[in-house]
Amino acid sequence: MKPTTEVALIEWGEGERRLDAFEGTAGRRASVELVVRELVDELYRRVGATFTLDELADEYAVAGAWCLDIAQRVTDLNAAHDLSIVQDAAFARFARDAIDYRG
Numbered sequence: 001m002k003p004t005t006e007v008a009l010i011e012w013g014e015g016e017r018r019l020d021a022f023e024g025t026a027g028r029r030a031s032v033e034l035v036v037r038e039l040v041d042e043l044y045r046r047v048g049a050t051f052t053l054d055e056l057a058d059e060y061a062v063a064g065a066w067c068l069d070i071a072q073r074v075t076d077l078n079a080a081h082d083l084s085i086v087q088d089a090a091f092a093r094f095a096r097d098a099i100d101y102r103g
Contacts, residue, residue, distance in 0.1 A: 001100075005057035012060075012095060015088020022085065031075040032086060038070050039090035053098045060091050 022032055047059055067087040071080055080086060095101055 002054050002057065004061070005054050008057040008060050008091070009053070009095070012088050012092035015085055015090075016092040018085045019089040022079070024079065028077060028079060031077045032080045035071045035074050035080045035086045036090045036093070038074050039067055039086060040094050042066065042070060043090065043094045047094070049097070051098055052100050053095060056091065056095055056098060060087075063087060063091075 019032065019036065022029060024032075043056075043059070047056060064083060064087070067083055067090075068081060071083070071086055074080065096103060
């Protein structure tokens, strides 16, 4: 595993923790979760169903723009545009399907 992948895994874990700790109304929470689901769906289109963590980390390195674009299309809720939550949580969820994932 590349060092950049190890760093990405840490960031993804932090994103999941931030998502778990997200406080807000049920509607705000639902909007944030919807963005995460849309990002995961986009990852399947971009990366495919068979991938390694290194390949996923490579996509993560260039994903900021398209993640923000999707978040802004899904909702106008600013909290759902926080990529340190939605992008990182989406990558964390998607990473579990990597062929070399060890949870």
